[in-house]
Amino acid sequence: MSYKSNKFADKSLNFIFLSKLLKLNWIIILCVILLGLVGVASLYSAAGGYWDPWAKNHLIRLIFGIFLMLILAFLPHTIFFKLSVASFIIGILTLILVKFIGTGNVQRWLNLGGINFQPSEFMKLALILTLARYFDYISRIQLNRLISYVFPVFLIILPGFLVISQPDLGTGLTIIILGLAILFFVGISMKFVILSLILFASSVPFIWNKLYDYQKDRILVFLNPEIDSLGSGYQIIQSKIAIGSGGFFGKGYLLGSQSRLNYLPEKHTDFIFTLISEELGFLGSISIILVFCILIISIMKISLELNSLFCKIVTLGIGFLLFLYLSLNIGMVCGLLPVVGAPLPLISYGGTSLLTVLIGVGMVLSINVHDKEV
């Protein structure tokens, strides 16, 4: 499959712009804006009713990000196809770089001219693109052979382990699960999937020994938060208290006592959803989850309608990435999953994850606009 962009040369720019504007998936854009604004409102509440230090920054980033997303949406999606391998290589290089010149007490951040940036987030997108490119490149018949999956597994494991060794178990696992989901999607043999699961289960003790103490603690505490109710279990317990005490209607916007009195840890980043649940109750939490679901389903729907395998995989990958973000974060705050450190896309304070998601959605929009023209 090849892409030729000179097809549009005879049409006026104005016309192209308008036609693209009409083809934009406005539901996705609306969902993104809505969730971003929920984020701004929540961060305003997390600061105790102040724009500083989080809400204002988040709003600026959001506006900038949405602008970037729309630019991406108007770019032809062939760019992503072409940049896929390069982005992967750059991603791996920055991940290695961050090992040496990373900032922060855990080496996750790269300082680029005053802006802290987390390469592991962009790695997720790079991985999606690269895998899509790979599976688009190899022949259809080869997809049935197990040997075709050796290289993709390497592509997944390499960034996965680089990130885990930062150490950032949450993001690393997200990368690996994301990659494996794509392998599963393109049709890796079911027998192999089951075999891998068994292999994984049997290697758990080995992996356990390789974990850092704080990671072991987090998992142990997840299994029983009460063993350390003031240490690592504190976050989970306090988060559950905050969510549970919200009730159906919540305590009211800006009135969450748990967060206002600082019982909630990380209330502006990973535990932002706890604050929302406490203040807006079951109604608010479920509504926001519902908006996320609409966003994800819309993206998946695009994936289903596409013809090109590359576009199909990219769209599905980004949809699945959003789902992973959502379920890891919310699963964590409500105690269903261990505290692994996963942001809630569009709502949590933090530029990199916001940009990652907006770029991802921008790519989906672009694919949606341009793929139909093929």
Added chain:
Amino acid sequence: MKNKSQKNLEKTISKRFFLLSIFKSFVVGAIGWRFFDLQMIENRKYEKLSDDNQFNFHMVAPERGRILDRKMRLLAGNMDGFSLVLKWNKDIDVDNVVNKILNVININQKDLIKFYNEIKSNSKGLPKDILITKNLSQKDVSKLAIRSIEFPEIIFSMTKKRVYPQGIFAGHITGYIGPYSNKDSPSKINFNTSLLEVGKTGLEKSFDTDLRGKFGRKRNEVTSKGHIIASQIYENTISGNDIQISLDMGLQAFAIERFERGNNTLVSRQDKNIKKQIERAYNINYVNKDYIYKDKKNRIVDPQSGSLIVMDIENGEILCSVSSPGYDPNIFSDDLEIEVWNNLKNNSRAPLLNRSMSGVYPPGSTIKMAVALAALESGIINYDTKFYCNGSKELGSSTFHCWAKDGHGKLNLIEAIEQSCDVYFYELGLKIGIDKIAIMMKKLGLGQYYDIEIDNKSKGVVPNKEWKLKRDGLQWSLGETLNASIGQGYLLTTPLQLVTMISRIANGKFSVTPTLMLNKNNSRFKPLKINPQHLNFIMKSMERVVNGNNGTARNYQIGSKEIEMAGKTGTVQVVRISEAEREKGLIKNEDRPWKKRDHALFVGYAPVLKPKYAISIVVEHGGSGSSVAAPIARDVFKYIFKV
């Protein structure tokens, strides 16, 4: 081929797409259910936990009720005190703060040690208010207060300190308070008990719930770091009730000083000769810190120890209850020095023992009225029955001596009581038997507990045949009856029982029981059921003890026409005197070591014409009842009736 694989691929991808969607729906469904469970089903539980986080409750201690004497004089009250408290959390550099404080004021070393222990024991690392010291003076407070900006971590709090203005004069009666410990009550108290102080002994203990009042609660809204951002009264504090008791502190103070002096003389401690001697004397709790006692031979002596009780014979109110040596309950309000406590606990004269209620002594001759009443009531003798006393009574191979070596000759009951003839009562005892004597003694209040408002742990002993069989498995012997008839042997009584016995005799109608409360209902008394004529006769003979020509206390009449006392002396032998010693001639009481001297007792009532108050006095190892105890009784009655 290509088409086929294309189709296959599309089929697989659709299938996998479907499977992934199912997986996602399942995960989102699980999350949805989780939120439903947390926020809808278990909402109540988490609401409560959230409130527990948000609010904490501080107990506010109520002001403890006062204890007042019958004339509203303060026995126990509260004084304002200031405490210094550190609002501790993990980030505070404790040493630095303490050093800064020490630059401004002095803090007791012991308080500091306690404070550091408290910090160490706070292992959980939760923010907490920790007491630095309770003993802050007003001056210290103002010194710190003007520099309060330098000490953001410390706060002052007003505390109430228990004070006993009467100090040692009523220590045994008021008792003292101390921090609550689990021993004090079996029921679990669920709140922060570090504030709670409860009565440990005396009235403080028996009226603890009345005096304590009810704790209030303050509700604080606290952040996770323990900072209080709002505070409101949640439950009002209810102060404890005052109680008024029957003691007359004027009489009490007079009685203690008179009692402790005994027959000795007061000398100033500032005297050089005396000073030297004091250094060698016992370390005891003197009521009077400036003076000390000297006996007739100019030897430095300790104050008399023992008990003195004055009781109203009509209503049983106790006006005065001396137990010497005593202790000052104020020492328990501060942190008790270990040496002070050890001295109290291990002192050979047992200052912590409330002798009036818990001390047991053989009553000696003071019991003779009971024996005589037993004989009269049983009809075995009449008022004129006479016996001959030649100084001793032979029974089997033993000889039982009368205190008068040469005997009293032939005498009747009234003379026998007047002169306290032992032989007469040996004969009476033999005639009526121990069991009847025991019944009468019990009727008069011996050998039993009373329903008095303060721990009276001693029951004493009123022996009879059954009692001995039960205790030793031995038969009662007649010799033991003889001993019991003159108040020796197994017989043991408390001073409170003796004064109750006299009150019942002088009252004549009711079985009066002692009380420390004012205006308690008199209907609690049961009828006495003793022939009034017999009682009158016994009272006549008690008058003769003081006013008769041969009375053992004839030297100590009050000497007023309207007010005279009646009574009975008692001298209790503490050490058995062998025949050989008796032959050699007895060593004079005051020349024996203190522990081997006789107890001096006196029981009595006044005024003779219209009895009002009963008294019992036990002077431990004081010598003879007539020369040591009787004059004290006379002076106390003189004080009471102002003659």
